[in-house]
Amino acid sequence: MSTLTNPVESSATRRAPRGPTKVFKGHTNGVYSVAYFPDGQHIASTSYDKTVIIWDIESGGQDGKPLQHDSFVGSIAISPDGRRIAGGMEGGLAIWDAVTRKVVHEIKAGGVDRLAYSPDGRWIATVLWDNERVIRLWDADTGRPGREPLKYDGNVWCAAFLPDGTRIAAGLDNGSFQVVDMITGESVVGPIKGHTEIVNSVVYSPDGRLLVTASQDGIRVWDSKTGIEVGKPMWHEDDVFCISITADGRRIASGGLDKTVRVWDLETRLQVGHSFHADGWLWSVAFSPDNRYIISDNGRDVSLWDTESLAIQGSVSIFILLQYSF
Template sequence: MSTSSNPIESSGVRGPMKIFEGHTELVPCVAYFPDGQRIASVADNDKTVIIWDAKSGRKDGQPLLHASSVVWMAISPNGRRIASGMEKNGVVVWDVLRRKVVHEIKGGIHRLAYSPDGCWIATAPMDVAKEVQFWDADMGRPGREPLKYDNDVWCMAFSPDGSRIAAGLDDGYFEVIDILTGESVVGPIKGHTSGVSSIVYSPDGRLLVTASRDNSIRVWDSKTGVQVGKPMLGKYAVQCISITSDGRRLASGGYDKTVQVWDLETRLQVGDSFDADGWVLCVAFSPDGRYVIGGGYSGAHLWDTESLAIQSSVSIFIQLQHCF
């Protein structure tokens, strides 16, 4: 596949597109299940998590209903549970097969993540924005003491070995803390001139990638915090990033209403941008790296990246309407 920075000629979304009446509001979070067969998505104000068959685009079972707006979601590493977070009513952990609530964690959140071993759920609370809290994933009880930061946490990611957690802050800094000791091991580092909107580790744990509303994506040595290579620059604020399981490519989305795929080694865009027809708030690669899904203000669209031209796409369509 080409890694040229020259765009492939495109008029936007091509080929057959299936449209589904699913969510009724914007989609701030999407994720693939580990086996790549299903996708989960959440919507801001329709209070649901919907699970989709990744191949057909059809709903897989009944939606998971919540008491208030769902703003974030994470799938456990074994794919058996979903943790979904609400602004006001905390986190609900679901048994995916039975579509039943396992337990609930009180307190509104705006970000959450599963640890790589599935034992812990980390949350960035709404009311105590300058910390990351840890919860026993099986029991929903508090775990270790919260980790403290100097500014509001906008995003976070566990290291692949689960020993560290990286957080992007609203002032453009990022910091890595050792979970066992609670000590800062990298940073705080002023990586951006605006808030860090997304942060991810490479699969081997060597690199840390940050995206920001300053229109840039930057790559760092995860052990030293030294920037590696030149940044990847967009035209507008970058809201979200995702890395393929082989660590070769990165997808990004943001306020330019497109999803872009980048070669992480060369820092060049691969092919053309994918037209998302609205601000993109979240992106996720399929486990095999072939597909990328982006969600935001115009729904969630699934693209085939094999040729970097849209051969087919599945759109989880959002009908904007009043909810009562």
């Protein structure tokens, strides 16, 4: 685990932890994954209690009954039109109709660790954990498998679609990332090793120019076409497990094992204001469609954090300048 201190957060800021603006309570076990609906008025969460709960943000209460399953539902993804909910689990994945709350497809695929909808909603990419960790594509409408599994030069840990849907980036367990063409399955970028440990999360900027990765040694930004690192890393005080990017591509939210949610300016790489302090390790964060709020897991609850209270830090300490000079 990293022992580096935060390179932009002042000691005064660290003495002023901020709690969540709203807390959603209803799960009976730890929450693992959270996601926003496109309308920005609803969110969904998964838990070790084998349920998916849809929440109404304004009221803070559950919107309808929880979606039940026989297995623990880990990762979750919501279709771009907000009509379907996909959940990964030990035996494969399930796709629910968001209105009727009924299962549309139950897909047997082995253990599904992470999953993502393609930007056009046609495909679901799943990271399979059985034996070799690969990416498998599924037709979101029929539930049928697409092409052969996409293979990378290492075990896949996380995945993200390029915004135009033509490529899929994967973070690997050897500290590298790699991008493959979705149609041909050929590698187009990488593998490029920039981290020292597993790449826990990967996300593209909305314009597709940048690729952001997170690992034990912080958050790094890359030119998505060349694989060249852009600027300096952003650090937590421990492993970074999850990242999200705003719809305008200006800010990044991150969370991890230091129990904080942090917001970063993507251009300056400075932390934006104070950290938000959670009660436990963080596995999932997501920006709201209007960029104002962040949701995250927080033990058995889902927390909503208001970013309007944040202000950009104005300077970097001499200690950090010296740190980067060596």
